[in-house]
Amino acid sequence: MIFSKDYVTYLARQTSKHLVAAKMIRTSKPALVEERLAAALIEELSLEDRINEEVRVILEAFQDDMLKTGASYPEMFKKVKQELARKYKAVL
Numbered sequence: 001m002i003f004s005k006d007y008v009t010y011l012a013r014q015t016s017k018h019l020v021a022a023k024m025i026r027t028s029k030p031a032l033v034e035e036r037l038a039a040a041l042i043e044e045l046s047l048e049d050r051i052n053e054e055v056r057v058i059l060e061a062f063q064d065d066m067l068k069t070g071a072s073y074p075e076m077f078k079k080v081k082q083e084l085a086r087k088y089k090a091v092l
Helices: 005-021 029-044 046-059 063-069 075-086
Strands: none
Touching: 005 029, 005 046, 029 046, 046 075
């Protein structure tokens, strides 16, 4: 993830404060809203990390074939990552 968890928690806190101040949401438990918002943000932001790990596993399985054909690891990483992003409907 490109952001620290502390920063994501800060963003969640600021976002929930803004939503309450703008009267977009109403809550009697702002801490719970912040916690759930932070969890959702962390889940979304860590999607790229999970995709990267899945790409590494896939390319590791095809490592011998890639060596035989002379395929470039960075190029294949990029292609497989794009395909997985499409599969998961992720915007990276």
